[in-house]
Amino acid sequence: MTPRRKRLIAVIAIVAGVGAAAALATLAFEENLLYFYSPTQILAGEVPQGRTFRIGGLVTTGSVKRSSGSLEVGFIVTDNQESVPVRYTGLLPDLFKEGKGVIAHGHLTESGEFLADEVLAKHDENYMPPEVAESLHMPTPARTTE
Amino acid sequence: MIPEIGHFALILALLFAIAQAFFGLAGAARGQAAWMRASRSAVAGQSVFIAIAFGALAWSFIDKDFSVLYVATNSNSQLPIFYRIAAVWGAHEGSLLLWGLVLAGWSLAVTGLSTSLQPAFRSRVIGILGLISIGFLLFMLTTSNPFERLVPAAFEGRDLNPLLQDFALTIHPPILYAGYVGFSVAFAFACATLIEGRLDSAWARWTRPWTLAAWLFLSIGIALGSWWAYYELGWGGWWFWDPVENASFMPWLAGTALIHSLAVTEKRGLFKSWTILLAVSAFSLSLLGTFLVRSGVLVSVHAFATDPARGLFILVFLSIVIGGALLLYAWRAPGMKSAAGFELAARESFILFNNAFLVAALALILLGTLYPLFMDALELGKISVGPPYFNMVFMVPMLPLLLMLGIGMHTTWKRSRLQPLRNRLLGIAAVALVIALVAGAAVYGEIRPMATIGFVLALWVMGSSLMIPLARLRAGQALPGAVLGMAVAHFGVGVVTLGITGVQSFKIEQDVALAVGDAATIAGYDFRLTALRDVPGPNFVAVEADVLVSRDGETITTLHPQKRLYNSGGNPLTEAGIEVGAARDLFAALGEDLGGGRWSLRLQYKPLIRYIWLGALLIALGGGLAGLDRRYRRAAKAEPALDTASAEVT
Numbered sequence: 001m002t003p004r005r006k007r008l009i010a011v012i013a014i015v016a017g018v019g020a021a022a023a024l025a026t027l028a029f030e031e032n033l034l035y036f037y038s039p040t041q042i043l044a045g046e047v048p049q050g051r052t053f054r055i056g057g058l059v060t061t062g063s064v065k066r067s068s069g070s071l072e073v074g075f076i077v078t079d080n081q082e083s084v085p086v087r088y089t090g091l092l093p094d095l096f097k098e099g100k101g102v103i104a105h106g107h108l109t110e111s112g113e114f115l116a117d118e119v120l121a122k123h124d125e126n127y128m129p130p131e132v133a134e135s136l137h138m139p140t141p142a143r144t145t146e
Numbered sequence: 147m148i149p150e151i152g153h154f155a156l157i158l159a160l161l162f163a164i165a166q167a168f169f170g171l172a173g174a175a176r177g178q179a180a181w182m183r184a185s186r187s188a189v190a191g192q193s194v195f196i197a198i199a200f201g202a203l204a205w206s207f208i209d210k211d212f213s214v215l216y217v218a219t220n221s222n223s224q225l226p227i228f229y230r231i232a233a234v235w236g237a238h239e240g241s242l243l244l245w246g247l248v249l250a251g252w253s254l255a256v257t258g259l260s261t262s263l264q265p266a267f268r269s270r271v272i273g274i275l276g277l278i279s280i281g282f283l284l285f286m287l288t289t290s291n292p293f294e295r296l297v298p299a300a301f302e303g304r305d306l307n308p309l310l311q312d313f314a315l316t317i318h319p320p321i322l323y324a325g326y327v328g329f330s331v332a333f334a335f336a337c338a339t340l341i342e343g344r345l346d347s348a349w350a351r352w353t354r355p356w357t358l359a360a361w362l363f364l365s366i367g368i369a370l371g372s373w374w375a376y377y378e379l380g381w382g383g384w385w386f387w388d389p390v391e392n393a394s395f396m397p398w399l400a401g402t403a404l405i406h407s408l409a410v411t412e413k414r415g416l417f418k419s420w421t422i423l424l425a426v427s428a429f430s431l432s433l434l435g436t437f438l439v440r441s442g443v444l445v446s447v448h449a450f451a452t453d454p455a456r457g458l459f460i461l462v463f464l465s466i467v468i469g470g471a472l473l474l475y476a477w478r479a480p481g482m483k484s485a486a487g488f489e490l491a492a493r494e495s496f497i498l499f500n501n502a503f504l505v506a507a508l509a510l511i512l513l514g515t516l517y518p519l520f521m522d523a524l525e526l527g528k529i530s531v532g533p534p535y536f537n538m539v540f541m542v543p544m545l546p547l548l549l550m551l552g553i554g555m556h557t558t559w560k561r562s563r564l565q566p567l568r569n570r571l572l573g574i575a576a577v578a579l580v581i582a583l584v585a586g587a588a589v590y591g592e593i594r595p596m597a598t599i600g601f602v603l604a605l606w607v608m609g610s611s612l613m614i615p616l617a618r619l620r621a622g623q624a625l626p627g628a629v630l631g632m633a634v635a636h637f638g639v640g641v642v643t644l645g646i647t648g649v650q651s652f653k654i655e656q657d658v659a660l661a662v663g664d665a666a667t668i669a670g671y672d673f674r675l676t677a678l679r680d681v682p683g684p685n686f687v688a689v690e691a692d693v694l695v696s697r698d699g700e701t702i703t704t705l706h707p708q709k710r711l712y713n714s715g716g717n718p719l720t721e722a723g724i725e726v727g728a729a730r731d732l733f734a735a736l737g738e739d740l741g742g743g744r745w746s747l748r749l750q751y752k753p754l755i756r757y758i759w760l761g762a763l764l765i766a767l768g769g770g771l772a773g774l775d776r777r778y779r780r781a782a783k784a785e786p787a788l789d790t791a792s793a794e795v796t
Contacts, residue, residue, distance in 0.1 A: 007612035017506065018749075021509065024538070025510050025513060027538075028535045029514075031534065032532040033529050033530075033535075036527075036528040036530070068742040069740050069742030070659060071658070071659050071740070090657040090658070090748075091657050091747075092733075092737070092738065093602040094718050094719055094720055097717065110544055121502070129632070
């Protein structure tokens with residue numbers, strides 16, 4: 001092989017590789033971008049229909065209700081302007097507390113209730129999820145844990 | 147008084163670092179032997195004073211000196227002494243100090259073990275390490291002083307985050323940092339080479355053991371983090387593609403590519419500028435990782451706004467280090483042409499593929515990690531990139547990589563004749579396929595395409611790795627550390643693949659509500675809640691459950707998951723009960739009191755999960771064996787002149 005042909009092959013290989021990586025990234029991105037909405041945005045109808053997304057806000061004090069002995073729990077998420085009821089079946093994270101910030105992943109039902117398949121917990125007790133802080137117009141404290 | 151001594155020691159350390167950098171680089175440029183000597187002495191001075199500063203902070207924690215803001219924020223008088231010491235690196239300021247200490251340690255090691263390097267080159271390496279020290283010490287002193295006083299002093303500390311009060315997490319940061327910071331050595335070697343404008347195979351031989359050492363620590367650090375997340379944080383998850391995890395995984399990927407590419411540069415004088423670029427990338431990603439995790443930027447880019455000085459310093463520092471190295475690279479790398487050629491089936495080709503796949507995965511993970519930050523900074527909405535994205539962009543390049551790994555290990559440099567090995571390799575592949583199908587059907591009761599692919603690749607890599615030492619031993623040949631290390635590390639890759647495939651394909655998780663006496667069944671195991679009681683701890687009280695696990699009426703074990711409430715207040719903490727096994731883990735975590743005498747529990751069946759961490763340890767062990775190869779020590783003694791291969795550099 002002449003050096004020129006070798007270089008040509010190398011260039012083609014690089015272009016093909018980068019192209020494949022870009023295609024892979026685009027494909028994986030499309031499906032897996034999670035958008036975040038506050039209760040105000042949800043009630044304003046900003047959420048595209050039939051999409052899963054993340055809702056965030058504060059758990060309204062006194063809103064956590066569970067039927068005795070059952071894993072099913074309901075609570076209300078608020079951004080101090082609007083509120084959305086959330087339903088979830090399963091274990092709540094340690095850091096879930098009334099009056100504290102929460103992020104849940106799931107979708108909106110026809111009745112306007114948010115059906116969560118995951119309630120997020122990865123933060124310490126003084127930490128407020130940034131999206132939540134922002135929708136409440138509060139400054140975020142820096143995170144201190146890994 | 148002690149905190150002030152610590153603060154003063156930090157300032158002195160900074161002065162020594164400045165001397166180290168100036169005399170190291172200027173001494174080499176002007177050929178002044180006395181300056182170069184001064185630079186080496188400054189390394190010792192800097193190390194001593196950073197150690198004093200570190201000791202002062204540790205003492206403040208041991209002494210419960212709550213007049214120091216950092217101590218008051220991160221410890222508590224009830225905190226056991228072991229965790230009070232570990233609390234030194236429990237948050238931002240202290241972990242920067244640990245970073246500085248580890249860097250001083252690596253600098254000392256390089257200075258002490260590089261006596262046979264050319265004096266000017268050695269001096270440049272030390273000078274560049276000094277520059278990095280200056281950056282970190284300045285950052286600490288101007289924006290993140292761990293010795294800042296709290297006036298008036300707090301009566302009681304706020305306590306270390308309970309999640310961090312755990313053995314694995316106390317040793318996780320130092321080991322991880324040893325890895326991160328260790329790449330600074332490869333970085334300094336790369337920059338010194340660029341300054342001198344020539345790269346020979348001796349350079350690669352020098353860099354290899356240092357890179358392997360850093361990579362080894364990073365591997366162990368990542369495995370420890372994953373293990374901790376599994377039993378403490380994640381309710382049984384072992385990897386979340388969280389930005390914090392990605393921050394440590396990206397330098398590891400770059401480092402893995404680097405140790406392979408270094409082999410080519412040493413043995414064949416090829417891939418020179420690419421190797422340099424990887425060395426720069428590995429350290430740059432380590433820096434990025436340190437700052438991403440500790441600066442608060444991951445919480446929100448707007449967190450920068452709450453402390454603009456910190457954010458600005460980080461950006462400037464990152465751009466000086468990365469930008470400076472890339473400028474050097476742009477200036478010098480074009481002169482580093484590789485002359486030799488190789489055939490398609492040669493080892494060089496396989497390592498080229500290895501690098502391409504690793505770097506592709508790295509780039510896509512970097513994209514997914516930083517994309518939400520950019521979107522947020524540009525006010526384009528709040529998004530996060532879900533784990534499925536990372537699973538996909540990581541898995542797709544890894545599958546062909548594993549396939550080719552099994553072949554590439556047996557190739558030789560320049561040209562390879564795989565024909566004689568063909569039958570044996572095909573045999574391994576066939577056996578792997580049969581075992582994967584039979585085991586899938588017999589153990590897990592079903593054959594799934596993805597699980598089968600994973601098992602076949604895992605067994606393929608393991609079998610192929612075993613072939614090398616076995617063949618050598620049978621032929622009565624010597625087994626040098628480098629070859630054994632390669633086989634062990636690659637065997638470990640197979641073991642990790644086995645673990646990941648098993649747990650991702652066949653895990654079972656279920657949330658249940660149980661009263662005392664009730665049982666739930668998952669994967670054929672009965673989990674019966676037999677008792678609930680209160681137990682006291684040193685600085686917490688806990689509710690503990692007895693969960694009796696049995697299978698077909700035969701008792702296997704009793705798990706003791708706990709729900710802890712720390713005296714310092716705050717949220718409860720879940721301690722999972724785990725039965726460890728070679729074939730599977732059984733996992734029970736206690737949720738909360740649901741009322742009506744029932745508690746929520748999360749029960750899990752985690753097949754083969756142990757092999758993820760076992761394999762990671764084998765990978766690290768392989769790195770250690772390779773790094774200790776006698777060749778490197780012999781080379782260190784016998785080769786004062788670096789010019790053996792510089793004829794290849796045009």
